[in-house]
Amino acid sequence: MKKSRSSAEVYLRFLQLSEAIRGLPSLPPLDPLEERILGFVASARQQQSRLSVRDMMAKAELGAPATIHGRLKSMREKGWIILADTEDARRKQIELTRGALQHMARLSRCMEQAARA
Template identity: 55%
Template sequence: MPTLRQDATYISFPEILSSVLENSALPALGPFEQRILRTVARAGYDKSRLSVRDLMAMRELGAAATIHSRLKSMQKKGWISLADTEDARRKQVVLTEPALRILDEVGTRIEQTSKNKCL
């Protein structure tokens, strides 16, 4: 029977994420908002641009109206901002500095946990 490796950091991930988010300056996100956050963060990591229209076209995220309302909520909570593009009708969705700091803290804690388990 297969067993989990001792250094399986992903087991610690939910606790790390919860701990960082509980102590963050930004309000908590709901599960749907967290999915959007992952999508926006991935786009930022890949250095690609993601517009409101792009997100609303992603059917896996849900209905366009729901996505739009969640984006407004996330903007009010301080997680994302909408930046102007060359086309005034299109807004680029970007993470705010506080959101970037929180995600960076999550990454740092995951790295530390991984190093500690491998020692």
């Protein structure tokens, strides 16, 4: 009978694989707060809901509005997000770039590969 891998082993394998793709030429790395913001944006996308800059700045768990605004600007410059116009010119919707979606797809493949190994 073949011994199954523990959840910890699968996770550690995933970390190894995901670290390997970070070395590939792609988008510049995010700092920990930017990673959290990316998670909020990706989650909103998955739920097919809109997430505006104002919505993001209202998330107290991410810090002061000025800090969040600075991170959003940094993420735009790094190519992770874009700010799209809405019906209200004063509100901008946060969207993932094609590069961000490709990065997430690579991470997903790493997760699948780690679970199969």
